[in-house]
Amino acid sequence: xxxxxxxxxxxxxxxxxxxxxxxxxxxxxxxxxxxxxxxxxxxxxxxxxxxxxxxxxxxxxxxxxxxxxxxxxxxxxxxxxxxxxxxxxxxxxxxxxxxxxxxxxxxxxxxxxxxxxxxxxxxxxxxxxxxxxxxxxxxxxxxxxxxxxxxxxxxxxxxxxxxxxxxxxxxxxxxxxxxxxxxxxxxxxxxxxxxxxxxxxxxxxxxxxxxxxxxxxxxxxxxxxxxxxxxxxxxxxxxxxxxxxxxxxxxxxxxxxxxxxxxxxxxxxxxxxxxxxxxxxxxxxxxxxxxxxxxxxxxxxxxxxxxxxxxxxxxxxxxxxxxxxxxxxxxxxxxx
Amino acid sequence: xxxxxxxxxxxxxxxxxxxxxxxxxxxxxxxxxxxxxxxxxxxxxxxxxxxxxxxxxxxxxxxxxxxxxxxxxxxxxxxxxxxxxxxxxxxxxxxxxxxxxxxxxxxxxxxxxxxxxxxxxxxxxxxxxxxxxxxxxxxxxxxxxxxxxxxxxxxxxxxxxxxxxxxxxxxxxxxxxxxxxxxxxxxxxxxxxxxxxxxxxxxxxxxxxxxxxxxxxxxxxxxxxxxxxxxxxxxxxxxxxxxxxxxxxxxxxxxxxxxxxxxxxxxxxxxxxxxxxxxxxxxxxxxxxxxxxxxxxxxxxxxxxxxxxxxxxxxxxxxxxxxxxxxxxxxxxxxxxxxxxxxxxx
Numbered sequence: 029x030x031x032x033x034x035x036x037x038x039x040x041x042x043x044x045x046x047x048x049x050x051x052x053x054x055x056x057x058x059x060x061x062x063x064x065x066x067x068x069x070x071x072x073x074x075x076x077x078x079x080x081x082x083x084x085x086x087x088x089x090x091x092x093x094x095x096x097x098x099x100x101x102x103x104x105x106x107x108x109x110x111x112x113x114x115x116x117x118x119x120x121x122x123x124x125x126x127x128x129x130x131x132x133x134x135x136x137x138x139x140x141x142x143x144x145x146x147x148x149x150x151x152x153x154x155x156x157x158x159x160x161x162x163x164x165x166x167x168x169x170x171x172x173x174x175x176x177x178x179x180x181x182x183x184x185x186x187x188x189x190x191x192x193x194x195x196x197x198x199x200x201x202x203x204x205x206x207x208x209x210x211x212x213x214x215x216x217x218x219x220x221x222x223x224x225x226x227x228x229x230x231x232x233x234x235x236x237x238x239x240x241x242x243x244x245x246x247x248x249x250x251x252x253x254x255x256x257x258x259x260x261x262x263x264x265x266x267x268x269x270x271x272x273x274x275x276x277x278x279x280x281x282x283x284x285x286x287x288x289x290x291x292x293x294x295x296x297x298x299x300x301x302x303x304x305x306x307x308x309x310x311x312x313x314x315x316x317x318x319x320x321x322x323x324x325x326x327x328x329x330x331x332x333x334x335x336x337x338x339x340x341x342x343x344x345x346x347x348x349x350x351x352x353x354x355x356x357x358x359x360x361x362x363x364x
Numbered sequence: 365x366x367x368x369x370x371x372x373x374x375x376x377x378x379x380x381x382x383x384x385x386x387x388x389x390x391x392x393x394x395x396x397x398x399x400x401x402x403x404x405x406x407x408x409x410x411x412x413x414x415x416x417x418x419x420x421x422x423x424x425x426x427x428x429x430x431x432x433x434x435x436x437x438x439x440x441x442x443x444x445x446x447x448x449x450x451x452x453x454x455x456x457x458x459x460x461x462x463x464x465x466x467x468x469x470x471x472x473x474x475x476x477x478x479x480x481x482x483x484x485x486x487x488x489x490x491x492x493x494x495x496x497x498x499x500x501x502x503x504x505x506x507x508x509x510x511x512x513x514x515x516x517x518x519x520x521x522x523x524x525x526x527x528x529x530x531x532x533x534x535x536x537x538x539x540x541x542x543x544x545x546x547x548x549x550x551x552x553x554x555x556x557x558x559x560x561x562x563x564x565x566x567x568x569x570x571x572x573x574x575x576x577x578x579x580x581x582x583x584x585x586x587x588x589x590x591x592x593x594x595x596x597x598x599x600x601x602x603x604x605x606x607x608x609x610x611x612x613x614x615x616x617x618x619x620x621x622x623x624x625x626x627x628x629x630x631x632x633x634x635x636x637x638x639x640x641x642x643x644x645x646x647x648x649x650x651x652x653x654x655x656x657x658x659x660x661x662x663x664x665x666x667x668x669x670x671x672x673x674x675x676x677x678x679x680x681x682x683x684x685x686x687x688x689x690x691x692x693x694x695x696x697x698x699x700x701x702x703x704x705x706x707x708x709x710x
Contacts, residue, residue, distance in 0.1 A: 062510070088510055094541055099499045099534035106503015109488060110438075112510065114503075126530075133493050134500070142481040142489035143472035144696040178697050178704070202699040231706035281705040313705060 037223045044214035046188035046221055047153075048077045050195040051115065053225070055085050058113060061199065064091040065100055065117030074119060075155065075214060097123055101130035101152060105204075108150040109138065113199060121156035121208065122165040128173075135204040136179035151198045155211040157249055157299055159348050162211075163339035169248075169300035169331070174206055175277045175309070181230055182276040184208040186251045188219045190274055193228030200227060208276075210248040217252060233280035235287065239269035241362045243287040245310055246297040247273040250349060254297055257354035266362045276306055284310065285318055292323040293361050297354060302330035324364035329357050376656040379594040381430065383658045387667070389430055389589045390653055393422035393646050394671045396447040399456060400620070402675055403463055403477065407624040411683070412463050416478045417620035418446040423645035424551050424614040426451060427592030428519060431600050436516045438486040440501035442494075443478040444551065445521055453485045456674055460682035472696070473688040495522055495529035498548070502535045505544040505609075514545075517603035519596075521549040524613075525556025527573065528564050536611065540577040545603035547596065548611045551586065553618035558631035571613040579610050586614030587645040617643070 041049065054061045063078060069092035072079030082090045093100050097118055104114035118124045124131070131152065138148040158167035175182055181203060185194045191209070198205040236251065237258050246254045251272050258268035269287050273279065288294050294314055296307035307328040314326060329349055331337075337347035378386065396418055403415030418425065421444060429451020432439060441448055446459065458470065462480070465473040470481050471489070481489035488504065490497040501520035508516045526532050527550060539546050550570045554561050567573060574581025580602075584595035592614050599610045617640040621628040628637075653659045659667075694702060 091542075094534070094537055096530075096534040096537070098531050099502070099538050102496065102499020102531060102535070103503040103506060103538055106440075106500035106505075107507050107510075108503070109500060110504045110507035112507050129493055129496055129531075130499065133491055134496055137491065138489060139696050139698065141471060141475055141479070141491065142483075143470065143474060145470055145481045145483045146489045147699070178702070181698070232708060275706075278704050278706045280708065282708040 038220040039223065040218055041188050041221050042215050043188055043191055043209065043217045044075055044077060046191040047195065047209060050192045051078065052081070054115075054196070054199050055081065055089060057225070058199075060111065060113040062089050062091060062107065062112060062114045063117065064093050064104060064114060066093060066095055066119045068092060068117055073117065075211070097127040098130050101127040101135065104150050104152070105130060105135050105138065105148055108148045109146050113149055115151045115153060115199065118152060118154040120166050121154040121170045122168045124154060124170055131174065131180065131204070131206065132177050136177050139203060140179055147202055148204045149202045151205045151207050153207045153209065155209045155214070157210040157212055158337045158344060159212040159249060161339065161341070161344060164336040167337050169298070171208060171276050172300050172305045175306060179203065180277060181205040182208065183230065183274065184210070184247045184276055185274050186210065186213060186248055186272060187217060188221045190228060190234065190272070192221050193226050194230070194274060196225065197227040197230050201230065212249045213252065228274070231275045231278035231280055233274055233283040234272045235269060235283065236272045237268065237270040239267035239291065241267045241291055242293045242295055242358055243269050243271065243284070243291045244295045244297060244358065245271045245273055245284060247276070248299055250297045250299050253349070253351045254354055257351050257358055260355055261358055261362075264359070266359060268358050268362075273306075279310070281313060281317070284314065288314055288318050289321045292321055293364065294322070295327045295329065295357055295361050297329045297349065299331050299348065301333050302328055303333050305330055324361055327357060327361055329354060376652060377590065379590050379597070381590065381593065385430060386653055386658050389426040389593070390649055390659070391667055391671065392426040392429065392447055392451050393589065393649060394668055395450055395456065395674070396422045396425065397646050398671050398675045399446060399459055402460070402679060404620070404624060406463060406679075412465070412477075414477060414624055415463060416443055416623045418444050419619040420553055420617040420640070420645075421551055421586070422447055423589040423649060424586040424592050424616050427589035428521070428549055428596045430589070430593045431596035432519060433517075433600070433604075434485070437600070438488060438504050438516075438518045440488040440497050440504065440518060440520050441480060441490065442497070442522050442526070443476070443490070443492060444523065445480075446478060448519070448521065449480045449487060452487060454480060454482055454487065456678035457681055458482070460678045461685060464682045464685070465687065466682055466685035467688040467692070468682065468685045472692055495526040495532040495535070498522065498526070498532050498535035499538070501546060502539045502544060505539060505546040506542060508545055509542070514606055515604050517545040517547060517600045519547055519549055519600070521551055523556060524550055524552040524554070524561050524570050525559065525564050527570050536577050536579070536609070539609040540579045543606070543608040545606065546609045547599040547603055548609065549596065550611060550613040551616055552613055553616050555618050555622075555632065557622040557626060558628070569613055571611050574611045579608060581611040581613065583613045583615060586616030587643045587648070589645070589649055
């Protein structure tokens, strides 16, 4: 981990606990930090991330907003323009569409359109992703809708230690950050989190498993499946390198190219739709920079091009890429 | 309240404003009219690609600006707020730098004209997306309240068409629920490009919508700078004292087409415009001040000449400036170097 950590002991926690404790520490550390959104106060957020915050920090800092996503983001933009550090929550990523204008048309362009006169240092946190029986409107991945937008930073860490370091970096960031939390990893992923304040550089990927035969680039819940798949293939003598993107905009060219030039094979895995997804940009970059270093065509394993996963288990499972599919794809590419 | 008897025996209700303040409002109105004309002239001469006029809004904006507390309040203007921008301290040179898109424009020549920014004066940057900035105005007011900066308020102006937007509703509702120090000024000029008020709402007054938010809503004569000043001053004082938001609707008119790219002959009768021309706030306010003895005819003439001189000087000075460098396209995307692909020393 590339952290400026004060390594004074670590704690094991889940992803959701890492979000909670990092937010808590930020509120203690900096009185410019506010949390605002639907049901973040008395209810303590629908995943209980902010439970107890209202009692500890008061209604001026833990703000239950009216049920209106555009103004959750828009009011936070105004606060940021005026020097506060708001953390706006969109209850589910699927509900972010009413705020699209505020994120794309306003927050991402505040610094640019005023030529630096006004800035917009804010974080928009939102749980995304499927595999939790969330159906069409509680399961989507939204990153591809936003990663086309200059001025916006998009982070999608997948482990508790990365969540802490990148959420701290997001709060420090002088520009707007969209912070994506895969909800299936909230309680299913646990890990050690270093004590003390640290940040992880925005735009830096992390090699979660070193290998020599195939490079896999992933993030979110898929990352953990990819690590499982890679570990299974160890028994077959296939060595997979797994890169956790962590940051979607900006992305880490150095780590991806170094790995691809070593393994000469690239598999990109993400839950979001394949067409126009993050994998398309990675593929284009690798083709532009390292085509003649490749020994096989680039492969992508992604969500299918349907509007969303269904509520029925059969429909959800058909949408989500299984670990077995990942094992097969990695093996095929290794043998190419 | 100071009142002055006019030559015709009418009483000019000055709303507590000094002679100097009344003349300052008239000067602002004359300057708006002159700069508006200049923008359209420069466009017709092929010197600038686009201009927007505020003709008909002069009184609203001169009055509202007079109620603005410089150094404390913040203005989150909309694109037809030339007079508010001037009234809170922006200069004709800044306006013309924006019209000419020169590098002396504080936006760096990026924004359309009339999309001001001047953080030092408390003028917030906006986009062209109608009513999107109202939420930002609410956020700024929320920051004032959070930091317990009483005595500060935000002015969030729009036209009447903007009140159809969800974000206007969300803004007023949020401000009402959280009792924020903000005034939603609606400059009702009857037209949103080609769409009349009757196609925007069922109610006769935007101010009537205030009842739905549980806040005060007042209508004032937007052809009178004094009436608008009085309504805005009351609403702002209320906000600054921590008593929450309100809506002030100033009834005015848009004499010009929406912009230099619009042709209002396609949707609006000449009779409609002529009828409203009789209410033109600029000559009427000048005459009222002369009648009331605040200003004499010579003084009014000198004021008009001074405004023309200032406009001419600012035009020449702005036109002489350089365009932004092509390289400036790449700056201020985010803090520091902008690179969507990051490279590290490994």
